[in-house]
Amino acid sequence: MKANVVEIDREEGQSSSQDRKAALGQALRHRILSMELAPGSTLDEVALSEEFGMSRPPVRELMRQMAAEGYIELEANRAARVASMNYDSLRNYFLAAPLIYVATTKLAATHATQAEIDGLKRIQERFRAAVEGVDVDERVLQNDQFHLAIGKMAHNPYLLPSLCRLLIDHARLGKTFYQPRDERMDAELAQALQQHEDIIDAIQRRDAEAAGEVVRAHVYLARRNMASYVTPEGVNVSIDF
Structure with a gap:
């Protein structure tokens, strides 16, 4: 005993x-x-x-x-x-981001189950609520969860680790994008919210090409605001993919 x-x-x-x-x-x-x-x-x-x-x-x-x-x-x-963040890490992020996001989102449109799509819609509702509210950290978290869910929906064990690493800096850089400082940034945040809806729609329709194009535009949309994290004030941001 x-x-x-x-x-x-x-x-x-x-x-x-x-x-x-x-x-x-x-x-x-x-x-x-x-x-x-x-x-x-x-x-x-x-x-x-x-x-x-x-x-x-x-x-x-x-x-x-x-x-x-x-x-x-x-x-x-x-x-x-x-983990540090500087000009080199930012440049590497923007070089890799469109490749990884486009690949995972296109594969998600091909392989996602309906249950996974329904789960993505629930994350989007939480993201919408965060955008309409004032909690910046929640906006960042739900955006992170949105893209992570898509990565899992791709069902590709080679791409998922790369996406997870990318999302660490995406979240940290996103603190600039999801905390708008002027009307232009407010408008771009609303546009990002709509792009999420368009990504879900393309995945639901199994349209891999459309899903890839929307997420590519989504990455480009945030580039300028995110790049301001490491760009001295008064310097024009010019980072090529």
């Missing part, structure tokens, strides 16, 4: 540790995507261990996992840092 109790206590302890690790991972990803943790900022391993009631080994394990996903940069003998 005592052996069984010990075994149950051990299992509960492992479950609790896994839950805390999952909570830390979720919190870190949200803090990075929402820019609460700025690109390039260091992560205090000790503080995170204390905040989530964990020892340092599982925190380090999580850091390695998140580094593989692209959220964090790890270097020998240096503290972990949030």
Whole structure:
């Protein structure tokens, strides 16, 4: 009987540790995507261990996992840092974005199930509510979920990891696009919302070419506002795909 109790206590302890690790991972990803943790900022391993009631080994394990996903940069003998963003990373983002988004969206139009399409429509309703509201972080999150859902609908294990990496910087750059500062940006946000609807419609109709064209225009729409993240004031943005 005592052996069984010990075994149950051990299992509960492992479950609790896994839950805390999952909570830390979720919190870190949200803090990075929402820019609460700025690109390039260091992560205090000790503080995170204390905040989530964990020892340092599982925190380090999580850091390695998140580094593989692209959220964090790890270097020998240096503290972990949030993945940096600069002109080079922005340029690489804009070179890759149309390729990945077009490919996944066209494949989604070919392979998506009706249940997946219905799920995409529900995400779009949450995105619409966020656009009509004032929560910028929710706009970014729901846009991220929208494109991630499309990536999963493509059913291609080679493209999905690339899309997931792309979405990290898409979310962080999106803080500029989804926080309009003038009438032009307001109009472009409304246009982006309609483009989501057009993408859903093209996928629903199984029109891969139309879906690809709409998402390409969608990427171009946000380019100028997103590029302002790393462009000095007064300098014209000119980033070619």
